[in-house]
Amino acid sequence: MSLRTGPVLTAAEARAFHALPGRLRGLGWSVPLRWEEARMFDPGFFGFLGDHAVARFLAWREGEVVGRIAACVPQDAAAPASFGFLCAERDPAVVEALLAAARGFIAAAGRAEMTGPLSFTINHEVGAQIGFHDRPPMLRMPGTPDWLPAMLEAAGLAPVQDVVACTLDVPAERHAARFDQLALKRPADMARLRLRAMDRRDYAAEVARIADLYNDAWGANWGAVALRPAEVASLGKLLRPLLFAGEVVFAEWDRQPVGLVAVVPNLAAAMPADGRLLPFGWVRLAAALAGRVGSARVPMLGITQAFRGHPASALAMGALLREAIGLAGRRGWNSLEISWILEGNAAMRNAMARLPAPVSGRWRIWRGTTL
Known part of the structure; x- marks a missing residue:
């Protein structure tokens, strides 16, 4: 089955991007409010976008959306380029293709590294879950599947930092x-x-x-x-x-x-x-x-x-x-x-x-x- 990735260019593709976590919720992904998440990509609302280059990407298989990711490159060369808003079916090929799309966008901007998942920076949603998958969901603390870390590492990423919650x-x-x-x-x-x-x-x-x-x-x-x-x-x-x-x-x-x-x-x-x-x-x-x-x-x-x-x-x-x-x-x-x-x-x-x-x-x- 053919798998392809491409940037979000149309309103319909943007709707598909924000709808995907709800479709894949059963795999362990948390589901943000669509209207609130969409505002994060609206330059008229989110002033952050004024000095950051941001692109959204979708992965399709046989005409169906099976994954999404966003890439972010700040104008400030000292701030890290990042990937985030990741959500995908349980398929390493999909995750790898999405990361490749983010890598391409960030590399084209002249950056040699990317850090993530960060949506968009460490000031926003951070990381992928390591254990504790039975914890109750908490506001803006992302829920991610237990299989995601292994796929990220298989795609060539190395762990650099852990953050914790204490209750x-x-x-x-x-x-x-x-x-x-x-x-x-x-x-x-x-x-x-x-x-x-x-x-x-x-x-x-x-x-x-x-x-x-x-x-x-x-x-x-x-x-x-x-x-x-x-x-x-x-x-x-x-x-x-x-x-x-x-x-x-x-x-x-x-x-x-x-x-x-x-x-x-x-x-x-x-x-x-x-x-x-x-x-x-x-x-x-x-x-x-x-x-x-x-x-x-x-x-x-x-x-x-x-x-x-x-x-x-x-x-x-x-x-x-x-x-x-x-x-x-x-x-x-x-x-x-x-x-x-x-x-x-x-x-x-x-x-x-x-x-x-x-x-x-x-x-x-x-x-x-x-x-």
């Missing part, structure tokens, strides 16, 4: 009580520490502050890519619905920014099976956005680099975690996933162990040549 059982947590005891012993320090919730009345400026803190706190991490202003504005639009029940909390020390935590309801379990909002997919999703779910995700928890090793660091981290746990308790969210965390981030892994929040998921990133 806290909220009713059984012990952190809040321990932190309250610590706070009583350090009244002078607690007087210098201030927590405040995001001011929704000043939404655009607050989103910019979040981006500045993110770029600082995560800027020295492996694979870090700074959020740019045009991308930030677009992500702010995507974040807004999640804050109906979720929250972003800033920590300040003597009025200087120290860190932040974000907590959002887990929409993944409420996602429509085919990724469509209409006709009825919006009903469950609306309830999830209102917080009527059993779990939540912490996608951001970090301390600025200037305060690493400072007495304020541990205190601010403890206070931010307490706030996240408190919000989860008030909303009735029984589990809180902190994700993702670089496997080698010893300080964060130790903090998770103390909660305790054991590792509940793992994703791997690969790199390969394009020549």
Whole structure:
């Protein structure tokens, strides 16, 4: 049977690209919202595309779409070229053909390597699952089949990094009580520490502050890519619905920014099976956005680099975690996933162990040549 790949050029091909995860869900692929994913490829909405060359590819066999992939090349030569949005039938020939299409696009742009799966960068969806395939789905933490890693490596890619998720059982947590005891012993320090919730009345400026803190706190991490202003504005639009029940909390020390935590309801379990909002997919999703779910995700928890090793660091981290746990308790969210965390981030892994929040998921990133 003939297999061919080609770029997405028409509206019909774009619809096929975004419909494929719903068709192949039974193989272990998570299913994003089609309209939201499509906006990630819309230059009129997603400012990220202004300084990144992006192409989508489909694989066909006998006229039927059997796989998809996207390739991304940033104008910034220091930022990695990537592949992502991968979804395919269980066939190594399909996966290899898709990777070859991405390699060709990236090589034509003058890049010798590609990293992935990243959709599009490490700031977005990351990696392919390594074990933990029975974990409940979590918002924007991709579900992928257990056979995918072997196929990626057979196609010439080598592992370069793992990230993990850690999940806290909220009713059984012990952190809040321990932190309250610590706070009583350090009244002078607690007087210098201030927590405040995001001011929704000043939404655009607050989103910019979040981006500045993110770029600082995560800027020295492996694979870090700074959020740019045009991308930030677009992500702010995507974040807004999640804050109906979720929250972003800033920590300040003597009025200087120290860190932040974000907590959002887990929409993944409420996602429509085919990724469509209409006709009825919006009903469950609306309830999830209102917080009527059993779990939540912490996608951001970090301390600025200037305060690493400072007495304020541990205190601010403890206070931010307490706030996240408190919000989860008030909303009735029984589990809180902190994700993702670089496997080698010893300080964060130790903090998770103390909660305790054991590792509940793992994703791997690969790199390969394009020549």
